[in-house]
Amino acid sequence: MRHRHSRTGSLAVAAVLGIGALTALTAPAASADTGGVTESALPVPDVTPVGITAGADGGAWFAANAGGIGHVDASGKITEYAVPQNSQQLDGIPDGMATGSDGSVWFTDLSTTVPRVGRVDTATGKSTLYELPTTGTVNFANAQVSGITAGQNGTMWFTGGYSGAIGRIDASGNVTAYATGLSPSTITLGPDQAVWFTDRNGNIGRLDPATGAVDTYLAPSAPGGSPSFGDITTGPDGKLWFTEPGVGKVGTIDPATKAVTEYGVPTPDSRPFGIAPGKDGKLWVTESATSNVASVDPVSGGVQEYGLPKRLSAPAVITAAPGGDLWLTEPGRGLIGRFDPSAPPSSPPNPAVPAFTPGVYPNGAAAFQNRCPAGQICQTQVTTGGTVTIGSFKQTLPAGAIRISGYLGAADETGDPLLVPPVSGKQLESAPVDVPGGLIGQLPLVGPILGKSPAAMWDVNKLSVTQTLNGPVHVTLSGAFGAKASLNIHLNNQLLGSSCVIGPLDASLSPAFTAGAPTFDDAVSWIVGKVSISAPVAVPAAKGCGPFGILDGVINQMMALPSPASKNSMALTGVLSLAGGINPSNVPEGLAPSATAKAKASKLLKRTAKKPARVAKAPKKVTLRLKARR
Incomplete structure (x- = not known):
């Protein structure tokens, strides 16, 4: 049965021009070493890399919430790979990443529609997925599978979130589900060979794999913050170490005495999240609200x-490589970082961005949020794939070619709220895109042949496309955060001149989350999701082509313009990011949204997860053989 996607608040004005979908997307080794940190940029930063694990080749593998999985080699070259859709024909939400004791690489799927774990063929980047049971005595219904860690003999342990379950899987797809009665989030194998995990309600849990028994230990400060916990790992001192993002602390529990100790991070509201042991004998922590890293002395607790x-x-997330370097994800800017703990970053620590609620609910803001005034509902969307047909003209664009940004504003005479341009940068960002075959490639019948001839390479034949807004962008809030926009498409060619325009195109766009819902990941403070767009649009005739428009008729005949909406198709994908703005700029007078509009849009920002009515209590476990899906 086909599953209907949930509609999203994307403002996909960029949908008027398509983008070619890629199975494997590669970025050159464009890494930069700044202040002791080497950073590599993803081709489309919005995909939000979160989980990361060191690879056997000196590189690292990462999982991107709104993308797929990826690999960065030792030189900084990034290659991204798509993850197959689930059995409900929905995209996954790759999240946690870990390397097994046998060198295998695994990841989790945060989606609640079909909870999954996947194994990566590191030679090809292809994934084998296992869909977890959602019925039975112990199951993963509504799981949000996030944490994953290596077990013994090539097995992997993973957390089931609100399902209350923890799972263990082997390379053959045999999975054992353990009941905890809690909401397990992150996970690690302790020095006592027990499974230690964080619970969303402020407890540290210990699962005995032999009996299925679960013991809990309260971290005193954790319940007072949101989120309660970040990551958990085994430290060089044999203790379990964890982060408490909501209250800005790092904690430890002694597996022998069960004593819990907490240490404060110096910068208030820093939001410590990832944690990993370094070769220098210290614990290394990421701070998502400050864009800092921190070292913790396990003896003194000094930070x-x-x-x-x-x-x-x-x-x-941060992880240690076999050679001693530390790898980390930087989702706010779409970066993968690496540094040597013996030569840490040389920059002074940054202050935290303003917290949602100081001391309780810090804000790990992304770069796009600084383009909107503080407290306003901010969004950015970038196209990542798909095609569009306008009349007889078909165009594809490179990933990341078109972006639209802004914040929710007041309604105008149309009755719909405006998408106000951002306080920095352009509202619509695009670059000229070359049309294969140029002008002669668009000729009826013979175009495909002539477009590959030597004449197609002449400068006079070259054709590129750009686009501009023809007026304000409006937001629709009737069940979705859609958009109404008017665009002009510019055909750039020596013969056509600089004024050849197709437009305005009036588009009413209603995108959908391709995973069934947006991402609510504790590792990030904003909402992000992959989206798809399918909408017809009527296209008027071209005008202004050539001196005094003498080539208008030629272009319109070549492209079969004007063209009714029934003959134009768009099938695009993109990434929507949505959050509160943080820029201290004031909202211009008269542009503030109404209370009703802001309340409707704010529903998308509210992090609410469906919890099962009842979860199984420990000790209880079931074992199943799962079907591998590729």
Whole structure:
């Protein structure tokens, strides 16, 4: 049965021009070493890399919430790979990443529609997925599978979130589900060979794999913050170490005495999240609200902070490589970072961005949020794939070619709220895109042949496309955060001149989350999701082509313009990011949204997860053989 996607608040004005979908997307080794940190940028930063694990080749593998999985090699070259859709024909939400004791690489799928774990073929980047049971005595219904860690003999342990379950899986797909009665989030194998995990309600849990028994230990400060916990790991001292993002602390529990100790991070509201042991004998922590990393002395509990090269990078997960370097994800700017703990970042620590609620609910803001005034509902969307047909003209664009940004404003005479341009940068960002075959490639019948001839390479034949807004962008809030926009498409060619325009195109766009819902990941403070767009649009005739428009008729005949909406198709994908703005700029008078509009839009920002009515209590476990899906 086909599953209907949930509608999203995307403002996909960029949908008027398509983008070619890629199975594997590669970015050159464009890494930069700044202040002791080497950072590599993803081709589309919005995909939000979160989980990361070191690879056997000196590189690292990462999982992107609104993308797929990826690999960065030792030189900084990034290659991204798509993850297959689930059995409900929905995209997954790759999240946690870990390397098994046998060198295998696994990841989790945060989606609640079909909870999954996946194994990566590191030679090809292809994934084998296992869909977890959602019925039975112990199951993963509504799981939000997030944490994952290596077990013994090539097995992997993972958390089931609100399902209350923890799972263990082997390479053959045999999975054992353990009941906890809690909401397990992050996970690690302790020095006592027990499974230690964080619970969303402020407890540290210990699962005995042999009996299924679960013991809990309260971290005194954790319940007072949101989120209660970040990551958990085994430290060089044999204790379990964890982060408490909501209250700005790092904690430890002694597996022998069960004593819990907490240490404060110097910068208030820093939001410590990721944690990993370093070769220097210290614990290393990411701070998503400050864009800092910090070292923790396991003996004294002393914390030393270091600033990363770029603010608003919102570092999330950190992991140690066999050679001793530390790898980390920076979802706020779409970066993968690496540094040697013996030569930490040289920049001074950064202050935290303003918290949602100081001391309780810090804000790990992304770079796009600084483009909107503080407290306003801010969004950015970038196209990542798909095609569009306008009359007889079909165009594809490189990923990330078109972006639209802004914040929710007041309604105008149309009755719909405006998408106000951002306080910095352009509302619509695009670059000229070359049309294959140029002008002669668009000729009826013979175009495909002539477009590949030597004549197609002449400068006079070259054709590129750009687009501009023809007026304000409006937001629709009737069940979705859609958009109404008017665009002009510019055909750029020596013969056509600089004024050849198709437009205005009036588009009413209603995108959908391709995973069934947006991402609510504790590692990030904003909402992000992959979206799809399918909408017809009527296209008028071209005008202004050539001196005094003498080539208008030629272009319109070549492209079969004007063209009714029934003959034009768009099938696009993109990434929507949505959050509160943080820029101290004031909202211009008269542009503030109404209370009703802001309340409707704010529903998208509210983090609410459906909890099962009842979860199984420990000790209880079931074992199943799962079907591998590729």
